[in-house]
Amino acid sequence: MKPNENPANLILRNGRVIDPARGFDAVASVLIENGKVVEVGANIEIGTERRREFEQIDAGDKWIVPGLIDMHVHLREPGEEYKETISSGTRAAVAGGFTSVACMPNTHPVNDCAAVTQFILKKAADEGVCRVFPVAAISKGLEGRNLSEFGDLRAAGAAAVSDDGRPVEGSLLMRRALEYAKTFDLPVISHCEDLGLSAGGLMNEGRVSTRLGLRGIPRAAEEVMAARDILLAELTGARVHLAHISTAGSVALIREAKKRGIPVTAETAPHYFTLDEELLSTFDPVYKVNPPLRAREDIEAVKAGLRDGTIDVIASDHAPHSTVEKDLEFEYAANGMIGLESSLPLILRLVSDGVLSPAEAIAKVTQNPARILSIPFGALSKGAPADLTLIDPRVKYTIDARKFASKSRNCPFDGMEVQGRAVMTIVDGRVVFTAAD
Amino acid sequence: MHFNRKDLLGINELDVSEIEYLLDLSRSFKEINERSIKKVPTLRGKTIIHLFYEPSTRTRTSFDIAAKRLSADTYSITASTSSIVKGETVLDTLKNLEAMKPDVFVIRHSASGAPWMLAGRTTASVINAGDGMHEHPSQALLDMLTILDNKKSLRGLNVLIVGDIYHSRVARSNIWGLTKMGANVVVCGPATLIPPNIDSMGAQVSHRLDQCIPEADVIMVLRLQKERQQQMLLPSLREYSAWYGMNGERLKRAKKDVLIMHPGPINRGVEISPEVADGPCSVILDQVTNGVAVRMALLFVLGQR
Numbered sequence: 001m002k003p004n005e006n007p008a009n010l011i012l013r014n015g016r017v018i019d020p021a022r023g024f025d026a027v028a029s030v031l032i033e034n035g036k037v038v039e040v041g042a043n044i045e046i047g048t049e050r051r052r053e054f055e056q057i058d059a060g061d062k063w064i065v066p067g068l069i070d071m072h073v074h075l076r077e078p079g080e081e082y083k084e085t086i087s088s089g090t091r092a093a094v095a096g097g098f099t100s101v102a103c104m105p106n107t108h109p110v111n112d113c114a115a116v117t118q119f120i121l122k123k124a125a126d127e128g129v130c131r132v133f134p135v136a137a138i139s140k141g142l143e144g145r146n147l148s149e150f151g152d153l154r155a156a157g158a159a160a161v162s163d164d165g166r167p168v169e170g171s172l173l174m175r176r177a178l179e180y181a182k183t184f185d186l187p188v189i190s191h192c193e194d195l196g197l198s199a200g201g202l203m204n205e206g207r208v209s210t211r212l213g214l215r216g217i218p219r220a221a222e223e224v225m226a227a228r229d230i231l232l233a234e235l236t237g238a239r240v241h242l243a244h245i246s247t248a249g250s251v252a253l254i255r256e257a258k259k260r261g262i263p264v265t266a267e268t269a270p271h272y273f274t275l276d277e278e279l280l281s282t283f284d285p286v287y288k289v290n291p292p293l294r295a296r297e298d299i300e301a302v303k304a305g306l307r308d309g310t311i312d313v314i315a316s317d318h319a320p321h322s323t324v325e326k327d328l329e330f331e332y333a334a335n336g337m338i339g340l341e342s343s344l345p346l347i348l349r350l351v352s353d354g355v356l357s358p359a360e361a362i363a364k365v366t367q368n369p370a371r372i373l374s375i376p377f378g379a380l381s382k383g384a385p386a387d388l389t390l391i392d393p394r395v396k397y398t399i400d401a402r403k404f405a406s407k408s409r410n411c412p413f414d415g416m417e418v419q420g421r422a423v424m425t426i427v428d429g430r431v432v433f434t435a436a437d
Numbered sequence: 438m439h440f441n442r443k444d445l446l447g448i449n450e451l452d453v454s455e456i457e458y459l460l461d462l463s464r465s466f467k468e469i470n471e472r473s474i475k476k477v478p479t480l481r482g483k484t485i486i487h488l489f490y491e492p493s494t495r496t497r498t499s500f501d502i503a504a505k506r507l508s509a510d511t512y513s514i515t516a517s518t519s520s521i522v523k524g525e526t527v528l529d530t531l532k533n534l535e536a537m538k539p540d541v542f543v544i545r546h547s548a549s550g551a552p553w554m555l556a557g558r559t560t561a562s563v564i565n566a567g568d569g570m571h572e573h574p575s576q577a578l579l580d581m582l583t584i585l586d587n588k589k590s591l592r593g594l595n596v597l598i599v600g601d602i603y604h605s606r607v608a609r610s611n612i613w614g615l616t617k618m619g620a621n622v623v624v625c626g627p628a629t630l631i632p633p634n635i636d637s638m639g640a641q642v643s644h645r646l647d648q649c650i651p652e653a654d655v656i657m658v659l660r661l662q663k664e665r666q667q668q669m670l671l672p673s674l675r676e677y678s679a680w681y682g683m684n685g686e687r688l689k690r691a692k693k694d695v696l697i698m699h700p701g702p703i704n705r706g707v708e709i710s711p712e713v714a715d716g717p718c719s720v721i722l723d724q725v726t727n728g729v730a731v732r733m734a735l736l737f738v739l740g741q742r
Contacts, residue, residue, distance in 0.1 A: 207634035211449075213549040213571030213609060216633065283550030329527060329548035331569070 001090075001128045001427060008055060008429050009033050011044065012390065015059025019066055020363035021370075021379035030064055032386040035429025040380050057424070059390060065362045066378050067099025067130075067387030067427060070340060071369040072164070072189075072243055072267060072315035075101070075132070078119060079108025084320040084407050086120065090128040091405035092318070092340040094433040097422025099387040100131040100377055101318075101340075102369075105142070106165040112137035112148040114156035121157050129432045130425075131387070133159035133373060135189060138177045144169050147180055154184040159373050162189035164243060167225055169195060174229065178238035187372055189241045192225035192250070193291070202331060204277045204292045212280060214330065217292050219247040226250045230257040230264050239263040241372055244317050246272045246291040248301030255310040265372050266305070267313035270339060270346035273302045275412060285326050285333030286412045289319070303355045306364065313372065314364040316343045320408030338411050341404045345418035348393055352419065358393075390424035392435075397421070440738050444556040444563040447572035448614040456581070456614060462734040463582050463727070469506060470729055480509035480740045484539040487513040489566070490527070490546040495701055495725065496566050496575070500543045503732035509540075509740060527551065528558060535559050541740050544568075549606075562739035570604050576700055577610035579731040581618065583724045584655055587696055592619030597649050598640075599681060600659030600708055601630045603670075607700045608659060612640045625649050626681060629670040646681050650691050657698045658683045661708045674707055684710040688718065696720050 010032040017028040017040055024040070031039040031046070031054075046054060075089040084092075086103075093101050103120065105111035111120065117134045124132035136158035140148050142165065150161060161181055168174040168190065181188045198221040203209050205216020226242055230253060233240040245251060245268045254266045271289060276296050279287045287293060305311040319336025326333050347365065350356045356364070370378030377387055401414035425433035439458035448456070469475055485504045489497055497513060504511045514534070527546070534542070541562045544552045549569030556563040567573040581591060588594060596615050602608045602624045615622050616639035624635060625643045635642060643649050650656070665671050683697065697709075697719045705711050714721060 205633055207637045210632040210634050211609075211638060213569050213606060215570075283553050327526070327528060329546065329551045329554065331548035331550075 001125060001130060008035065008431065009053050010057060010426070010429070011046070011054050012057050012059045012064050012388070015062045015064035015390065017064045017380070018359050018362050019380045020359045021066070021367040022381070024380070025359050030380065030388065032426070032429055035386055037380050037382060037384050037386050039382065061392070061394065062423065063358070063391040063393055065389050065391060066366040066380050067425070068097045068344070068365045068389050069100040069369040069378055070098045070316050070318065070343065070365065071102040071313060071373060072269070073101045073103050073318040073340060074106065074320065074336070075103040076107065076320055077123060078116070082407070083322050085127070086123040086132065087127040088405060088407045089318070089320070089340070090124065090130045090132065092338070093130045094425040094427065095405045095422070096341040097344045097389040097391065097425055098130060098340060099389065099425060099427045100133060100375070102133040102135050102159055102373060104135050104162060104164040105137040110137050110142050111135070112140050112142070114149070114152045117153055117156040117158050130427050131377070133375060135160045135162050135164070137161065138163045138168055138188065139173065142166055144173060147173070147177060150180055150184050150186055154186055158186065159375065160187040160189050162191065162243070164189060164191045167191050167193045167195060171228060171232065175232050175236060178232055178236040178240060182236070182238045185374065187239055187241055187374070189243050190225070190229045191243050192222045192229060194221045194224045197221035197224065201292070202288070203280050204294045206277070206295060208277045208280060212283070214280070219249050219294070219298070222247050222291050223249040223253060226253050230254070230262055233264050234262045237263070239265070242266045244269050244272070244291060245302065245305070245311060246294050246298060248298045251301045251305035251310055255305065255308070258310060265312045266310065267315045268302050268306065268311050269315060269317045270343050271337060271412060273299055273306065273350065274346050279412070283330045285328060285330050286337065286410055288330060288333050288335055289337050290335040303350070306350065307355055312364065312368040314343070314347055315369070316340050320406055321410045322408060326410050336410065338404070338406050338408050341406060342399050342411055342413040344391070344422055345399070345420045346413065348420035349418065386426055386429040388426040389422050391420060392423045393420045395419065395421060443742065445574055445735050445739060446552050446556060446563065446565045448574045448577045448610045449572065453617055456578070456617060459578055459731070459734055459738070460582055460585065462737065463578065463731045466730040466733040466737070467727070469733070470726070475506050476508060477506065478508045479737060480504070480507040483509040483541070483740045485509045485511045485541045485543065485736065485740065486534055486539045487511065487543045488530070488534070489513065489515045490551070491516065491567070493545055493566070495728070496545065499725070499728040500566060500732045503729050504736055506729070507733055507736055507740070509736065527555065531555050531559055535561060541736060562742060564735055564739060567606055569606065571606050571609060573606040573610045575728070575731055575735060576607050577614040579724055579728045580611055580657070580698060580700070581614055582727045582731060583698065583720050584696060586723065586727070587720065588654065591615060594620040594654045595652050596620050596622050596655040596657065597653040598622065598624045598657045598659065599646060599683065600626050601661050601665065602626055602635065602659070603630045603632045604662070605659050609638070611657065612638050616640070623649055627671070627677070630665070647687065647690070650687055653691060653695060655696045655698060656683065656691065658709045659700070660702060661704055663704070678707055682708055682710065683713050685712045688713055688716070691718070698724060701725070
């Protein structure tokens with residue numbers, strides 16, 4: 001995303017402005033001048049002589065929300081540009097309503113040094129269309145042995161650290177990572193998985209794995225590590241953010257930890273509150289993901305965790321793969337599914353199902369990830385860069401992965417009937433996406 | 438005709454009338470195998486490809502003999518002799534072979550579900566000759582046929598399956614087949630080798646072999662792969678054998694007319710002792726004989742499609 005040299009002057013008229021960070025939810029207009037939010041209010045007046053300078057957008061029946069943030073995506077660049085690039089991935093993001101994404105470090109080479117972080121930021125500046133926040137590796141090469149240089153990485157622009165894709169197996173290394181990250185105010189994002197318990201596993205362990213003859217991954221593989229990381233956060237006083245939570249047991253552990261005042265936050269992905277393990281009966285690798293799709297009772301627990309605030313964030317874990325990795329025997333296919341362009345309607349389904357209020361739902365993809373990453377976005381504050389998403393919450397349509405901006409097509413929601421989508425995405429005062437009707 | 442499928446993938450998806458039809462048909466093929474000229478022209482001009490991604494002697498030979506006795510032309514491709522080792526994907530292999538216009542693929546694969554994926558990508562018929570830990574339908578059919586050679590009906594029969602249930606496609610296909618046909622199935626083994634929620638498939642679970650033996654009309658002994666020790670599933674073969682090995686002492690407490698079965702290959706002295714395997718209750722070699730008839734029946738119904 002290049003610096004905005006021609007910032008727009010825009011007025012979004014009479015939409016339902018939902019800004020959870022400021023507790024605002026009312027019909028209002030938003031005035032954007034020189035790429036900044038100048039005013040949010042019911043009666044915005046600009047003199048007739050200046051009216052010509054402003055583009056007027058009628059937002060009637062639409063929601064105007066702070067630009068959405070997806071704090072867990074894989075952009076695959078550098079190294080696997082045939083799956084996704086920073087260019088294509090950020091285009092997918094804005095098509096899905098996201099103005100900021102945090103990209104995980106399991107690229108080739110791994111983002112474990114300032115040079116790779118700078119490369120990602122340079123590419124994002126030159127070729128991207130939304131904000132990109134690189135997440136750097138906790139351990140050099142994601143090998144789980146030595147810490148990467150957090151200070152250097154922070155200075156280069158890393159927003160957080162994580163070994164996502166694999167867990168930090170050693171408890172001592174995790175302890176040191178949490179302590180050392182405090183030095184630089186870097187959030188630590190943990191992929192919770194006990195590799196011994198999950199070894200060889202292909203799907204959730206239980207009735208369905210037994211029926212299909214696919215090796216199971218017990219829920220305890222996630223929960224053992226969630227419990228460990230909670231205890232290490234308590235020990236060190238450092239913040240830990242638990243990524244892609246998928247089980248009822250993890251939700252219970254996090255709820256209990258929050259009650260005790262431990263600085264833990266958590267995220268889940270739309271597939272963990274939408275899809276269940278029965279789908280694997282087709283042996284279609286599009287449903288293969290890590291952690292695996294779980295059972296109905298886990299889905300209900302994840303929803304309950306979203307409702308009571310145990311789970312702070314919804315992130316897609318957008319994981320592009322080509323047919324080379326996916327069109328294989330289930331056992332040999334890669335884990336992961338794309339989500340940037342299907343996330344929002346599935347979040348809105350939580351609203352129509354009465355799980356979350358509109359403001360609660362929007363907070364999970366604006367205010368909360370911004371707070372966890374300590375980035376100055378996710379709110380419609382006066383003077384802030386104008387990152388906004390205009391949402392049509394009513395439009396009904398069928399998700400069609402063939403039309404995605406992403407380079408990959410491994411979307412399990414392809415063909416699903418949904419309601420609601422981003423119709424306009426504005427980054428730094430620039431309209432970067434408008435939905436074709 | 439009670440069988441209108443393109444493929445024969447698993448027992449779980451068959452209904453009772455389909456199973457009965459296949460068993461009846463298998464019985465009618467048994468006689469051909471007793472002739473001095475063991476060949477009929479039924480599948481003359483048909484092409485059958487055996488695509489084996491996992492080592493197999495018995496099953497592949499059995500399918501091959503079955504196909505040849507029906508006068509089909511057969512070709513065998515195994516993981517060690519084809520482009521599979523050069524890194525070609527299974528779908529590319531299938532597409533290339535399909536371009537040569539075969540009528541039936543007989544597929545064995547170490548990955549559960551692979552035959553389902555391949556069946557959806559070819560117009561030829563697919564027979565699952567065993568996929569991962571999932572299904573082995575021809576084995577379950579030949580097991581049922583062998584039981585029915587010796588017992589009047591499967592209904593109400595107590596079948597005990599002993600051993601490594603977790604990794605066994607034979608166990609899964611038999612649990613589905615036998616329970617559909619009205620038998621009571623008990624699976625028995627150490628808890629590390631019993632998959633979770635196996636009761637949801639219709640089997641009862643026991644960890645005490647000695648308590649199960651007196652009730653059983655049929656005892657199916659499963660092969661114990663020796664590498665299970667390294668996977669922390671067993672402390673030693675010696676202990677396994679002591680608790681779950683089928684031996685002469687245990688056989689004394691069984692019903693007089695109990696049938697001892699084993700899908701092979703046998704680990705003599707581990708899960709079954711030689712005196713039991715070779716003894717009067719054993720129908721292990723009858724299973725092998727019936728395997729040819731069952732596979733002729735399957736190739737017949739799908740090859741004539």
